[in-house]
Amino acid sequence: MVVLRRTTGGSYLLAELDRSISRLRYAAFRLLPYFPRNEVTIPVTELTGLDNQELDDHEAEEDVEHEEDREEAVLDD
Secondary structure, eight states: OEEEEEOTTSOEEEEOTTSOEEEEEEOGGGSOOOOOSSOOOOOHHHHHSOOHHHHHHHHHHHHHHHHHHHHHHHHHO
């Protein structure tokens, strides 16, 4: 998996190499640092096919879904 970005809450948005974006968020302690031997970079837009605005929209959708799930859990208790 590849880190796409760090969210405002401090968790990380990851994607598989097959361009699928994970619906889960990952805490920093769950990630392993990788130290490349050279400075080859691949733009996230090339890896996922999404530009920065579409990634922002994806992140916002996920935040809304997580907030709705939290509200339902509180109501169920």
